[in-house]
Amino acid sequence: MNSEKVAIIGAGNLGKSIIQGLIDTKTYPLENITATKRNLKNLEHFEKLGVKITSDNSAAIKDAELIIVALKPHNILGVLAELAPHINPEKHILVSLATGISIKQIRESIGKNLPIYRAMPNTAADVQESVTCICSEDYNMERNEKVKSFFNAIGSTIQINEDLMEAATVIGACGIAYVLRFIRAMIQGGIEIGFDANTASKIVTQTVKGASELLIQREQHPEYEIDKVTTPKGCTIAGLNEMEHNGFSSALIKGIVTSYKKIEK
Ligand SMILES: NC(=O)C1=CN([C@@H]2O[C@H](COP(=O)(O)OP(=O)(O)OC[C@H]3O[C@@H](n4cnc5c(N)ncnc54)[C@H](OP(=O)(O)O)[C@@H]3O)[C@@H](O)[C@H]2O)C=CC1
Numbered sequence: 001m002n003s004e005k006v007a008i009i010g011a012g013n014l015g016k017s018i019i020q021g022l023i024d025t026k027t028y029p030l031e032n033i034t035a036t037k038r039n040l041k042n043l044e045h046f047e048k049l050g051v052k053i054t055s056d057n058s059a060a061i062k063d064a065e066l067i068i069v070a071l072k073p074h075n076i077l078g079v080l081a082e083l084a085p086h087i088n089p090e091k092h093i094l095v096s097l098a099t100g101i102s103i104k105q106i107r108e109s110i111g112k113n114l115p116i117y118r119a120m121p122n123t124a125a126d127v128q129e130s131v132t133c134i135c136s137e138d139y140n141m142e143r144n145e146k147v148k149s150f151f152n153a154i155g156s157t158i159q160i161n162e163d164l165m166e167a168a169t170v171i172g173a174c175g176i177a178y179v180l181r182f183i184r185a186m187i188q189g190g191i192e193i194g195f196d197a198n199t200a201s202k203i204v205t206q207t208v209k210g211a212s213e214l215l216i217q218r219e220q221h222p223e224y225e226i227d228k229v230t231t232p233k234g235c236t237i238a239g240l241n242e243m244e245h246n247g248f249s250s251a252l253i254k255g256i257v258t259s260y261k262k263i264e265k
């Protein structure tokens, strides 16, 4: 069990996924986690399990060491400026999850020289399968470990440079939505060729998991595994080529680049 207290400021979609993941791993005592948002209604189920909830951000960070800020990019700087008088640079470690907001902007809005990290997890935190990219200008090993250990509790972590945080947002965080849309399309195809939705979903989700595990465990290039499936003159290559003629890979790459350009830097 990790002993430090954690405040999660702005527990919306992402914040709640993280809290759910932490609850299931039991890596932090639940009474050491405080979650905030203005309307507390949909955090009440966490409170019943022992997580503290409040609308008072300054009260939430009072005893906390780790401050995880899961606010939207449009209001994070304003909320942090309000919170600044309550931030103690000797005690607090601040981790922002906000897309496109730099460490420099955060430091300027707080006006204090505290350790600031940016982290980009994804909503698979809910089931401890997030990959979280982390960057900081903090070279303190102990604090680095604390931040890494927080996100390792809900999946795995990768240390990157800040200039790659937007790219990490696109392939790691937006990536969940791209993959889910791909899965939905496969299920729809499965229904059209004969399966009921439930059975198609079971086959497709396990197939996606299996394909991922092949790459994760064997560390192979996707095309190496694709070659094993594509029988010459067979049905796989016929289908794959038809997908490519219709712009499958191109559509994905264009979508990724469009998402990337959409992030204001
Ligand atoms: N969703 C995702 O998959 C990912 C999101 N991100 C980033 O994480 C951040 C959060 O995204 P997401 O969870 O989707 O957004 P949400 O809008 O779902 O969550 C933000 C939460 O902040 C709360 N909030 C707003 N103002 C305040 C305030 N003054 N004090 C306390 N809480 C406040 C809101 O609740 P209320 O109105 O009740 O206060 C809301 O639930 C964003 O910056 C996003 O870019 C990063 C990776 C993945």
Ligand SMILES: O=C(O)[C@@H]1CCC=N1
Pocket: 099, 169, 173, 174
């Ligand atoms: O769509 C968005 O802007 C946020 C960033 C990553 C996931 N959701």
